Amino acid sequence: MANLTLVQAINLALAQELEKDDRVLILGEDVGANGGVFRATEGLHERFGGDRVVDTPLAESGIIGTAIGLAMGGLRPVPEIQFEGFLGPAYDQLCTHAGRMRSRTRAGLTVPMTVRVPVGGGIHAPELHSDSPEAIYSHNPGIKVVMPSSPYDAKGLLISAIRDPDPVIFFEPKRIYRAFREEVPEDEYTVPIGKARVVREGGDMTMVSWGATVLQCMNAIEASGSDIELIDLRTINPLDMDTVATSVRKTGRAVIVHEAPMTCGVGAELSARIMEQCFLHLQAPVQRVTGFDTLMPYYKLELEYLPDAERIGKAIAETAAY
Amino acid sequence: MPVDCAFETTIERVSILDEHGVFDESMGEGLIPDADVVALYRHMTMCRHFDEIAFKLQRSGRMGTYPENRGQEATSLGAAYALEDSDWLVTCYRENAGLFWRGVDPEKILLHWMGDERGNHIPVKATPLAIPIGTQMLHAAGLAWASKYRGDGGIACTFFGDGATSEGDFHEAMNFSANLDLPVVFVCQNNSWAISVPTKIQCSAPTIAQRGLAYGMHSVQVDGNDLFAMVKVVRDAADRARTENRPTFIEAITYRLGDHTTADDARRYRDQAEVDAWKGRDPMIRLRNWLEHRDLWDENQEQAQRAENEATVSSIVKRAEGIEPPTTDDIFNWMYADTPPVLEAQRQSMRTSSLGQGITGA
Numbered sequence: 018m019a020n021l022t023l024v025q026a027i028n029l030a031l032a033q034e035l036e037k038d039d040r041v042l043i044l045g046e047d048v049g050a051n052g053g054v055f056r057a058t059e060g061l062h063e064r065f066g067g068d069r070v071v072d073t074p075l076a077e078s079g080i081i082g083t084a085i086g087l088a089m090g091g092l093r094p095v096p097e098i099q100f101e102g103f104l105g106p107a108y109d110q111l112c113t114h115a116g117r118m119r120s121r122t123r124a125g126l127t128v129p130m131t132v133r134v135p136v137g138g139g140i141h142a143p144e145l146h147s148d149s150p151e152a153i154y155s156h157n158p159g160i161k162v163v164m165p166s167s168p169y170d171a172k173g174l175l176i177s178a179i180r181d182p183d184p185v186i187f188f189e190p191k192r193i194y195r196a197f198r199e200e201v202p203e204d205e206y207t208v209p210i211g212k213a214r215v216v217r218e219g220g221d222m223t224m225v226s227w228g229a230t231v232l233q234c235m236n237a238i239e240a241s242g243s244d245i246e247l248i249d250l251r252t253i254n255p256l257d258m259d260t261v262a263t264s265v266r267k268t269g270r271a272v273i274v275h276e277a278p279m280t281c282g283v284g285a286e287l288s289a290r291i292m293e294q295c296f297l298h299l300q301a302p303v304q305r306v307t308g309f310d311t312l313m314p315y316y317k318l319e320l321e322y323l324p325d326a327e328r329i330g331k332a333i334a335e336t337a338a339y
Numbered sequence: 340m341p342v343d344c345a346f347e348t349t350i351e352r353v354s355i356l357d358e359h360g361v362f363d364e365s366m367g368e369g370l371i372p373d374a375d376v377v378a379l380y381r382h383m384t385m386c387r388h389f390d391e392i393a394f395k396l397q398r399s400g401r402m403g404t405y406p407e408n409r410g411q412e413a414t415s416l417g418a419a420y421a422l423e424d425s426d427w428l429v430t431c432y433r434e435n436a437g438l439f440w441r442g443v444d445p446e447k448i449l450l451h452w453m454g455d456e457r458g459n460h461i462p463v464k465a466t467p468l469a470i471p472i473g474t475q476m477l478h479a480a481g482l483a484w485a486s487k488y489r490g491d492g493g494i495a496c497t498f499f500g501d502g503a504t505s506e507g508d509f510h511e512a513m514n515f516s517a518n519l520d521l522p523v524v525f526v527c528q529n530n531s532w533a534i535s536v537p538t539k540i541q542c543s544a545p546t547i548a549q550r551g552l553a554y555g556m557h558s559v560q561v562d563g564n565d566l567f568a569m570v571k572v573v574r575d576a577a578d579r580a581r582t583e584n585r586p587t588f589i590e591a592i593t594y595r596l597g598d599h600t601t602a603d604d605a606r607r608y609r610d611q612a613e614v615d616a617w618k619g620r621d622p623m624i625r626l627r628n629w630l631e632h633r634d635l636w637d638e639n640q641e642q643a644q645r646a647e648n649e650a651t652v653s654s655i656v657k658r659a660e661g662i663e664p665p666t667t668d669d670i671f672n673w674m675y676a677d678t679p680p681v682l683e684a685q686r687q688s689m690r691t692s693s694l695g696q697g698i699t700g701a
Contacts, residue, residue, distance in 0.1 A: 042488065068488065074518055079477060079511030086481015086495075089466070090427075092488065094481075110508075113471050114478070120673040122467050123460040127676075159674055182676040211679055255679030 021201045024194040026168035027057050027133075030175040031095065033205050035065050038093060041179060044071040045080055045097030045133075054099055055135055055194055081107035081132065085115050088130040093179055101136040101188065102145030108153075115184040116159030131178040132186045136164065137229050137276050138323055139192035141316040148313050149228075149277035152286075154186050155254035161210055162253040164188040166231035168199040170251060173208030181210060190229035197232075213257040215264070219246035222270040222336060225261055225287055227253060230274050230324055237329035243337060253283055261287065262294045269300035270339075272332045274324050279307040301339035304332045350548045352560040355567035358620040360628050367567045371420070373635055379420060379440075379566060380626045380636065381644055383412045386436040387623060388648040389445055390597075392656060393452065397601040401660065405452045407597030410564070412436040413622035414528050414591045417569025418496055422524075422577055427486075428465040429479035429497035431472070433528065433595075437498075438465055445652075449659035456673075457665065464493075472533075473499060473506030476525065480516045483523045487584055494522040494580040496573070502533025504550055505541045513588070517554040522580030524573060525551065525588045528563060530595040535608040551588025563591025564622035594620070 021029065034041045043058055049072035052059030062070040073080050077098055084094040098104050104111075115128045138147035155162045163178055163185055165171040171189070178185040216231065221243050226234045227250040238245045246264050250257065265271045271291055273284040284305040291303050306324045314322050355367040371379070390409050396402035415437025419428060428434070428441055439445055442463045450458030451468060459467035466482075469475035479497035486493035503509055504527060516523040527547055531538055542550070551558030557579060561572045569591065576587035594617040598605045605614075630636035671678060671686040678686070 071519070074511070074514050076511040076514065078508055079480075079515050082474065082477025082508060082511065083481035083484060083515055086478040086483070087485045087488075088481070089478065090482045090485025092485050106507075109471065109474060110477065114474060118467075119675070121456050121459045123457060123673055124676075125460045125462065126466065161675075255675075255681050258681060 018200045019203055020198045021168045022195045022198055023165070023168045023171045023189070024055055024057050026172040026201050027175055027189060028059060028061070029201070029203070030172040030179075031058060031061060032064070034176060034179045035061065035069055037205070040091065040093045041095060042069045042071065042087070042092060043095045043097065044073050044084060046073065046075050046099050048072060048097050053097060055191065057133070057189070058097070077103050077106040078110050081110040081115070084130050084132070085110060085118070085128050088128040088184075089118065089126045093129055093131075095131045095133060095179060097133045099135070100142075100146045101134050101148050101150055104134055104150065111154065111160060111184070111186070112157040116157050119183065120159060127182060128184045129182050130184045131175070131181070132184070133175075134186060134188050135191040135194075136188035137190045137192055138313055138319045139229060141319070144315060147316070147319060149275065149308065151188055151253045152277055152281060152283045155283060159184070161185040161255065162188065163210055163251065164190060164228040164253060165251060166190065166193065166228055166249050168201050170208050170214065170249075172201055173206050174210065174251065176205060177207045177210050180207070185210065188228065192229040193232060208251070211252050211255050211257055213260040214249045214251055215260065216247040216249050217245070219244040220268060221245055222272065222333065223248065223261070223264040223268045224272045224274065225250060226274040227251060228276065230276055233324055233326055234274050234329055237326040237333060240326055241330055241333045243333060245333065256286070256290070258290055258294065261291065265291050265295040266298045269298050270336050272304045272306065272329070272336055274306045274329055276308050276323055278310045279305060280310050282307055301336045304336050306332045348552060350546055350552070350558055350560055352562075353568045353572050354562040354565055355571060356565050356625055356629055357562065358564070358625055360625065360632065362629065366571060370567055371570055373633070375420070376626070376630060377635055379416060380623070380630055382440055383416060383436060383623050383626065384644055385648045385651055386412050386416075386439060388645075389435065389652050389655065392652050393449065394597070394601065396449070396656065397452075402449065402453050404600050404602050406432050406600045407595075408433050408435045410596030410617065410621060411528055411530060411593045413566040413569055413626075414526065414563040414593050415498055416440055417566045418498070418524070418526055418573040421570045421573035422494075422496055425464060425491070425493050426577070427479065427482045427493065427495035429475050429482065429495055430465065430468065431475060431499050431503070432468045432470065433500075434498050441465060445655045446658045449655065450662065453659060455662070455665060456669070457662070473503035473509045475499070476503075476512035477508050477515070479523050480512045480521050483516070483521045483580070484519065487520075487522055492581060494524065494577055496524040496526060496577075498526045498528060500533060501527060501529040501531070501538045501541050501547055502536065503527075504547055513551065513554040513556070513586075516586040517556045520584040521586055522584050523586040524576040524580060525586060526573070527588070527590045528593050529590055530593050532595055532599070532605070532609065534599040534603060535605075546590060548588060548590040554588075556586045556588055558588040558590070560590045560592065563593035564620050564625070566622060566626055596621075
């Protein structure tokens with residue numbers, strides 16, 4: 018076991034998969050000698066060489082488009098997009114090709130590719146370095162969307178993603194890249210894609226979140242003193258509704274917390290599904306604590322925008338009292 | 340000298356068999372064995388007949404929108420002939436001749452345009468037809484990269500039109516291929532029109548080939564209706580890719596004799612005189628003249644070939660129209676290697692509930 022931060026766990030997962038499978042290669046901007054702007058690929062270029070860890074031209078669509086070709090050609094590319102705000106230029110390649118190739122060729126060609134993308138706010142970064150676009154990509158069929166909230170899950174989910182036969186967007190919440198350490202096994206292991214984790218069991222209420230806000234939820238739950246079940250979704254697409262619905266049928270109350278804007282956010286989908294699958298068990302309306310339908314504000318106001326323990330605490334109190 | 344020439348170059352234009360039947364023996368003699376020229380001509384006539392029948396299938400309501408290939412056959416056919424079966428063909432949607440030569444069953448292409456995904460399952464080294472313009476060249480760069488990475492000697496050849504050279508992905512594919520030393524052959528089929536928009540709106544330089552030079556790769560212009568010239572330039576480009584890992588940009592000058600697709604009417608935007616002039620440069624007619632001039636082909640063989648083409652294409656159409664219909668499960672079956680529970684619920688509810696997937700877990 019090693020006591021690692023989330024970004025160190027990612028680095029370890031990448032190193033182990035590069036070591037294990039010579040079909041795996043990393044490509045992107047500054048992933049080489051520089052080790053990535055967040056140092057997620059630190060030391061990998063030196064250890065595995067320039068053919069396995071490749072600095073590309075500065076073009077996001079080019080990175081994803083060539084990674085699709087690499088994947089169709091039998092490799093397991095792990096492209097990095099430097100910040101989620103720059104994933105937009107690759108949207109076309111992701112959604113019109115990566116997510117469609119298996120189905121339109123009846124599995125003649127497939128795209129086993131893992132797109133690593135730092136995501137979310139809270140680090141006082143420049144504009145377009147703090148967004149949460151997970152709903153946009155979850156709406157596109159054929160692409161799996163994953164977001165870990167702990168070093169242990171980050172390593173196990175990333176290994177699963179790299180070994181997955183289909184394209185995966187692996188969002189890395191940059192706010193918790195180095196926020197805390199956790200014991201992480203040095204041996205390889207996997208955490209399954211499509212399975213949520215019950216972080217904390219409870220009987221009064223269900224709280225669902227993912228990524229950096231899981232930590233805020235934990236803080237709010239502890240402050241509230243209530244017996245709340247906290248579920249970390251871990252995979253946004255496909256949703257593990259069994260875990261969510263089982264919990265809500267037990268508690269009768271649900272609060273969903275995410276950083277992304279409210280309208281058409283993943284919380285809306287969860288809320289609708291809870292209504293469909295747990296209607297007769299509900300004792301209160303499903304509440305959402307989310308970012309607002311505004312731009313992600315520049316960093317002087319970003320902490321006001323992001324769901325924090327205080328806002329989550331209000332939702333807990335209102336839902337409990339309904 | 341305060342002002343000097345930083346860089347100077349020329350772009351070669353390659354023509355071997357021109358529209359008047361003039362044949363450049365220094366480049367053309369022995370380039371393609373006579374028996375192969377006969378086979379390539381016969382193949383071209385089959386593709387032309389297939390194209391005519393596909394058009395009629397659409398007009399008679401038996402098939403959806405179809406893009407005619409007429410007039411552009413030599414471009415992809417010459418390339419496919421010059422390449423190895425282990426090289427990737429990364430096409431857009433007007434390369435039937437090259438794909439059929441490679442071994443794609445023509446029935447698959449009809450199936451595709453009949454709205455059936457099974458038409459895209461093609462068990463040769465070719466990607467499925469690419470509908471969004473200019474996005475597939477990046478896949479060619481990645482496929483070539485994978486071959487280079489593994490050292491299997493394969494390369495990728497990608498096809499696109501003049502309009503596609505306006506797309507950002509085209510430029511990214513060129514830049515990646517040149518800077519990362521990827522074995523790619525870019526074949527731009529400059530057919531004068533992107534639906535109704537003429538080439539001058541896409542590129543104001545005298546040649547599109549200059550775009551390749553800007554990325555530091557070898558660029559050449561070629562008569563795309565000249566099968567011999569296409570074979571030569573693609574063979575040269577493939578050698579360069581295989582031996583030096585360097586990409587090549589080929590601007591093949593050709594012309595779309597038909598409408599963009601069956602949903603288009605080109606009379607709205609181009610003169611008939613222009614179309615008539617290009618009919619005189621038809622790649623198939625000049626090849627037939629060359630063969631007849633060398634006593635390799637005659638009218639009897641032509642008649643026999645027509646009969647054979649009719650039988651061949653008729654059988655292709657029968658197979659495409661005779662396939663059992665897809666099942667509704669096919670909508671779900673291929674989305675992921677393992678169908679996730681949320682999708683499985685939708686598949687089940689499609690059969691069992693008018694309310695969609697709700698209620699299922701209540």
